Amino acid sequence: MSLKYIDEYRDSGLAQILVKKIQAISHRKLRLMEVCGTHTMSIFKHGIRSVLPDHITLLSGPGCPVCVTAQRDIDAFVQFSRKENVIVTTFGDLMKVPGSGSSLAKEKADGADVRMVYSVFDAVAIARENLDKEVVFCAVGFETTTPTIAATILSAKGEGVNNFSIYSANKLTPPALAALMETDGVEIDGFILPGHVSVITGTNAYQDTFERYNIPSVITGFEPIDILNSVLLLIEQNETGVKALVNAYPRAVSDNGNLKAKAILNQVFELCDATWRGIGEIPASGMSLKNEFKAFDAAKKFNMDMPDVLEPPGCACGQILMGLKTPEECKLYKKQCTPMTPVGPCMVSSEGSCAAFYRYS
């Protein structure tokens, strides 16, 4: 029952060769950060930490879209769900993320019309079928998801689906890497760069960050062989001192990325400052709709301007996202904060590092 293009990258023989190589060349204590939430999940799911030397620490970075969504944005999603005649559409992971006082799942239990969709196109289909209602899509995600949202806006505009709008909490990856490197106390010896995001952005998107901070950086895929290989390359760079930005995922990632997706993205969205949960505002790290598409901007349509809110006391999501703390070092972890009663988003999303720690370690 083998699966092509997956099983080759889970080969136990190949994995053992990589693990032996890692053990042979690794002498220094290193802290490597996987930026993407899908990497975090894969690392746990395949038990990768358990085969690495103890002195190699893998940190989960700010790459789970749900985890970096600011509390005020979650509050906005909840507010939309409380409005008359509004259907809120969302990806499943957002349902349970607690805002200041409620979550979309709770509002749904209270009777709000909140629907889980697998694609933003489904949200537009719901809008087409419910012309007497407004359909709001809670848009979170990085460069991987945003082009699809842009394409949807273009088609909704073309078709005149005017009862559809999005609340954009979309973000970009490279500014977050730079913000991390500028933060006091952050110690990272190498980045495992995201695979999916890089399919869109291309390797070149990280060139500036690499040059400015001279930090070993490897783009890789999500299978265990991919990840072990990236760890080996990062250790090699640290041990030899020859630092580089490497594309170790050439079967999917090119230098310039997906030009068509980037063009659509730039046609619909423009850069804006964005608040990242636990990290704060990062200049030019968010995506907002351009003026000509403002009719599809739910914040404008409903005059929604949520105040900044304090994150729950004790929640260390922000420090965890920057690699300053591990989930076990958060005093709420496994006590007040569990997947059944999450306090912070890192415990909610399946890609969140706290949820992954809770589930797999």
Added chain:
Amino acid sequence: MKNDKVLLDHGSGGKISHSMFSELILPLFDNPELAKQDDGAVLTVGAGQLAFSTDSYVVEPIFFPGGNIGDLAVNGTINDVSMCGAIPQYISVGLIIEEGLPLSDLKTILESMAGAARKAGVKIVTGDTKVVPRGKADKIFINTSGIGVIAPGVNVSGSNARPGDKIIVSGTIADHGITVLSTREGLKFDSDIQTDSAPLNKMVQSMMTSEYEIHVLRDPTRGGLGTTLNEIAVQSRVGMTIFESSLPIKGAVRGICELLGFDPLYIANEGKLIAFVPEKDAQNVLEIIRQDEFGKDAVIIGEVTDKDPGRVFLTTLIGGSRIVDMLTGEQLPRIC
């Protein structure tokens, strides 16, 4: 944020369902039969023992490849009774029907129920029908209960797993959940997977009448194999190790799980059992299961250990190790 309302998660069969059971339901209904937390209650009646079990079915859609809510409801209760080591004999049926359900759909469902009962050799002997106004239920919900006789000397329970036991699963996992999911609106997959809904009573009977020792039987339905193994680990106070390389999963099911980010260990099965068997008998019991029409793909997937009681570990394909926890949060609501 504390929950003050019932959420879909409470019906997931995972952690939050268990805490509702142990914190709300068990203290109120408190009795030793319920407290055992097996698939059915084992009752002493006169000189003999009976197994008694009930289950409700709210699957959506009501028709799916390989079956419908009717045969699912009959097979499900047959299996729950069987997992007590019993031979199921009589079944009751409660129908809650939404006004407007086409009579032809009802007939198809009832015919499937009759067919499933006949195939398994059980009788549907009592029942009840209620109709509710349109919108107050979704097409049809079915409750079935069943009773079966436990032969003298049989002692099968989730609390009987012992270190050294081998863990057998009777076939491919996650077929049912993924079949139902792939027929839902918005997710159209072109595949030939079908529900695995099937009566396992004959398989169990062959196992129970053999000379071999069987410690635990369980059908990993809602919550999937991962959750069921955790339940047994807690009930028996033992640890377990299972091997990713041994898990039987159909290619199409794996593909859909990979695409959607589901873990097949937490996806529902409706025609599979897991058996805990002492090592000395494991190979023989495996052969008996493989002789059954629903057990051809049976394999040993792991073993019981005396380390870390209450925890289940998975040895991954690359030789790593990780915990398999109980399901937290609903992966797929209304799967059965």
